[in-house]
Amino acid sequence: MQRMLTLTAALLTVALAQTTPTQAPPAPTPRPLPAPEKPVSATVTKNEPTALAFTPDKLARLKVPDGFQISVMATDLGNARMMHVMSDGSIYLTRRANGDIWYLKDANKDGKFDAGERRKVAENLNLVHGLDVRGGKLYAVGEKTIWVMDMAKDGALSVPRVFADGFPDAGQHPARGLLWGPDGYLYASFGSTNNDSPTQNPEEATILRISPDGQYREVFARGLRHTIGYGWHPITKTFYGFDQGSDWHGDNIPPEELNVIVRGKNYGWPVCYGDKQPDPYVTTANIPGKLTKAEYCAATQGSALNYTAHAAAIMMKFYTGTQFPVEYRNDAFVALRGSWNRNEPSGYEIARVVFDAQNKPEKIEPFVTGFVYKEGDEWKQFGRVAGVAIYTDGSLLFTDDQSGVIYRVRYTGK
């Protein structure tokens, strides 16, 4: 018996020697106790610029690149968050704080959503946020539920039905994302309930992939603190998402991340940020296996690009229109709602992710700025940008959820 075993083993060894096994990095070593770290201090600043309501005179403060013009399509829409543009130019708008969905259509083509061109089409949807359309149905996600609604030609929606349920509590990060993927599955994001420690519910801080019937789901990627804006590059179909880094770790830690989202990967939050950098301000006690941060982070995915800390990326949208100059095609626009725990405020702008000739993300640069400014010693802001959409004419739309404004950026060449 013994000999047989040995013989088999020998044969196996030979077989092994003839192939070249792929060498994965060795598994990290769990520790009996949390890894010791030296004390570190952070200087943190809570700085919320004074909020100012939008008034038309402030429009002149906004800066766009040469050749672009900015205008206002609507004001006083309440907590205007995510938009979905239909092919006829109508728009579904979610209002998270209001828990409803509005239908906007510029019927008279005056470039404004007048009072008579706005209609509430769904309500009592707790924390409704991300939305998408597929097969004549509107899907929207709230705190713990995804709803589906039939769409009528006039924009009316049926009474929402529960499509999928039992998602994690929202806690600190109630802005859920939702998008149908090119593979026919629904991708919904569920941020962490907290700022910077591991969560108990393993569906938190993830993007979930949900079966087309809504019945079953998997954790597609994890370690994503609050990824709201995501999508597939129109040419490469690579999956990109913006993640919001932790609060209260200083002015520049951690940066906001643009990630390439790959199935089954861990993007590091709360332990690691950027290019797999250990966050010095996170406790080691809660790391699975009590690994050192260096060991834990080595097994995570780094970001593709970083942006100014605390800028708070919300929606991201690839530019698929034709109105903008050709170099903008297939770039992405992202709404950066703005910081509240950074000495010099970051965000309060729409940024552009520039993709290079090989369709790789090259840099992130400001596109619409001017919402935040300093007067004397006082920082002020008049816009918390959130939703981003491409309008039917190829102009860029974005929302301010503070004053309920929909802005429109057009390229006129002037």
Add this chain to the structure above:
Amino acid sequence: MNKSLFLLPALLLGLASVGGAQSPAPLPAAPLKATAALRDSAGQVLGSAQFEQMGAGVHVTVEVRGLTPGQRGMHLHEFGRCTPGVDPATNTVVPFGGAGGHFDPGMSKNHGDPKAPNLYGHGGDLPMLTVGADGVGKASFMTDKTSLTGENGVLNRTLVIHAQPDDYKSDPAGKSGARERCGVIVRNGLTVRDYLLPGPQDFPEGVAYDARKGVIYTGSAQNGTVYAINAQTGAVTKFQEGGALGRMVALGLKVDAQGRLWVAGGAQGTVSILSPDGMTLKVLETPKSPRPYVNDLVAAPDGNVYVTDSSRPVLFRVDKNMNLTAWLDLSKTPIKYGPGVNLNGIVATPDGKYLLAIQLNTGELWRINLKTKAVSKVMGGLVNGDGLLLSGHDLYVARNKNQVVAKVSLSADYGSGQLVKEEPLAGLRFPTTLAMVGGDLVVTQAQLDRMGGTPETPFKLTRFGKF
């Protein structure tokens, strides 16, 4: 426990005659032997230790050189690695810290003298080594605190020689100081093939093989992540991240004829079915109360999948339309549920007549007639029997806490059986389930006894020839 294990050969004969089966008599167990090359912290080999199984215990011979004269604490440590690692007392990395603490199969949590029963002192506590003026230390002794097989088995653990004498009482190591020599205890004349997993919390409980793809699946009892291992190259990819609803835990696994992977969901009370590309197709739920523990499952020739629950006395069945129902109320059968883990591993006989299931806490193997639902006892004596694998009329049983794979020879009608052999292989850490890969077997080393504690990584599955 210790003694009963080593009386097994005698018991086996007894069982064989009681069972009256026509199976061949148990083969004489080859004497188990092992060697540890003892190294200093620079990796230089400066001695060796030999281990030979003698009845219930093990005879140890040590010879090591290059030490300063005097008495040295000498112990068997729990982990099979002589790497630097954390000394918890100082939370610093020290030479040979990777060997972990003293091997403590009795869970005594106490350092004692080398004669103390394992319930009162570490099983790995050995007599001190005396180093002469020439720097050479030699020892030759018997210990029945440890063995090369069974619960006290030390294969793929370590022998460590310390810098100071051992006071035989102070926790955790008798004030024996730094670790100066270390050797991994390697079984002589046997090599097996290990498939290594990448994560720190993998705790691989289930295993299944898809022969068409050449892929071994294994899943984490801790977080539900399922891996796909290329059986030829050993390359590991993530088949599905765990954590979603119904997929927070993965226990027993099976691949069906359509290449779908079935996952027993443990305390979630679920059975999940994954598509061949790893997406959840379905999550079937058992009643939420009382406490579920869906442990293993098997597809029978009748096309139904039968599911064991280790805490609720019921066999569930999933039919071809994916309806899950309570198929058999076990409380009305001779199977009596008690504290701990009850029915666990389950297999179907190829003739389509029976299910065989093992009851872990009682060690009883049961035969369940698929047509009449009649239940009869096949045999006992398989306590800690976890996963099963049926090959012809040979039944392999992963006995988790016993650290062995047992082979049982079953009668033609599967109605009786006899224990033929128990294999510790190259040292197993809580082996839970088995799969057939080609003509070989693969067993998981789940380390479930270390969940919530400090497991030894890498987690691994071990492939070996049938015995």
